[in-house]
Amino acid sequence: MSKCECLPKCPFFNDKMKDTKGLAGIYKKKYCLGDNSNCARYMIFKKLGRDRVPADLYPNMHERAKKILEEHS
Numbered sequence: 001m002s003k004c005e006c007l008p009k010c011p012f013f014n015d016k017m018k019d020t021k022g023l024a025g026i027y028k029k030k031y032c033l034g035d036n037s038n039c040a041r042y043m044i045f046k047k048l049g050r051d052r053v054p055a056d057l058y059p060n061m062h063e064r065a066k067k068i069l070e071e072h073s
Ligand code: SF4
Pocket: 004, 005, 006, 007, 010, 011, 012, 013, 028, 031, 032, 033, 035, 036, 039, 040, 041, 042, 045, 059
């Protein structure tokens, strides 16, 4: 459990993405300040690099992340 290494530059964490019904705070606590290995954005970042993370991908969009990773494997 530690802060995500992407934190300083992550558009989600830095409120550059639209809030999803006020869930952003919960996600930040759960993923960004908790376990980033479960964050959909982080999964893509780790495997494909920062440039491949879709601008509108939220931390909880695991299915979409899995699909993207499959397409690039
Ligand atoms: S856990 Fe995900 S959303 Fe949070 S800072 Fe890291 S990459 Fe961004």
